[in-house]
Amino acid sequence: MTARNISQFWEWGRKIICVGRNYADHAKELKNAIPTEPVLFLKPPSAYVREGSPILVPPYTGNLHHEVELGVVIGKGGTAIPQAAAMEHVAGYALCLDMTARDIQDECKSRGLPWTLAKAFNTSCPVSDFIPKERIPDPANVQLWLKVNEQLRQSGSTSQMIFSIPYLISYISDFITLEEGDLILTGTPKGVSAVQEHDELQAGIQDVVTMSFRVDRQD
Numbered sequence: 001m002t003a004r005n006i007s008q009f010w011e012w013g014r015k016i017i018c019v020g021r022n023y024a025d026h027a028k029e030l031k032n033a034i035p036t037e038p039v040l041f042l043k044p045p046s047a048y049v050r051e052g053s054p055i056l057v058p059p060y061t062g063n064l065h066h067e068v069e070l071g072v073v074i075g076k077g078g079t080a081i082p083q084a085a086a087m088e089h090v091a092g093y094a095l096c097l098d099m100t101a102r103d104i105q106d107e108c109k110s111r112g113l114p115w116t117l118a119k120a121f122n123t124s125c126p127v128s129d130f131i132p133k134e135r136i137p138d139p140a141n142v143q144l145w146l147k148v149n150e151q152l153r154q155s156g157s158t159s160q161m162i163f164s165i166p167y168l169i170s171y172i173s174d175f176i177t178l179e180e181g182d183l184i185l186t187g188t189p190k191g192v193s194a195v196q197e198h199d200e201l202q203a204g205i206q207d208v209v210t211m212s213f214r215v216d217r218q219d
């Protein structure tokens with residue numbers, strides 16, 4: 001048996017914990033209140049998709065949105081991790097998309113139902129190569145961008161996050177034990193918009209990584 005390598009964390013079957021409304025400009029564009037505590041939801045590990053495979057539009061949505069986000073890969077697990085020690089639990093980062101069936105999410109919100117089918121379907125978490133921690137010395141100040149068919153749609157700095165990465169790690173681990181290989185999606189800046197079959201998405205973290213994905217309709 002070969003040893004597990006954190007650089008392939010998406011194959012480990014670990015959980016994906018997502019933070020919503022962590023950028024005020026995105027909360028505003030969807031007419032949501034600015035949160036006073038992190039908004040959390042989950043994706044299953046079956047949501048991962050890697051470059052070379054398409055993002056599939058689920059048949060039940062007519063409004064699939066991109067959300068570009070910085071992902072934090074947990075290297076050392078823990079429960080009730082203090083903020084001061086939080087960064088010791090980080091192995092690295094990944095650029096991620098939180099693909100969202102916005103029409104389904106709106107319906108779930110209005111009916112008080114969970115967001116599962118809006119957020120957790122197959123291919124709802126496109127993920128870049130693993131980025132070792134040393135390559136992003138200041139994760140609180142990197143630029144994320146996303147283009148659809150060469151047109152810039154999202155561009156924002158992680159300095160705009162409402163809740164910092166150490167705060168999120170500490171907050172989440174109070175309630176949900178973090179394990180090696182877990183991924184935290186830290187929320188999206190403004191500019192989310194709909195994608196269609198045959199679109200080409202490109203995203204990047206300035207100077208660190210880029211990735212591209214094609215959109216297809218699920219048969």
Ligand SMILES: O=C([O-])CC(=O)C(=O)O
Nearest residue numbers: 019020021022067187188
């Ligand atoms: O669906 C939403 O708007 C919440 C979310 O994931 C985010 O803010 O990144």
Ligand SMILES: [Mg+2]
Nearest residue numbers: 067098187188
């Ligand atoms: Mg999101």
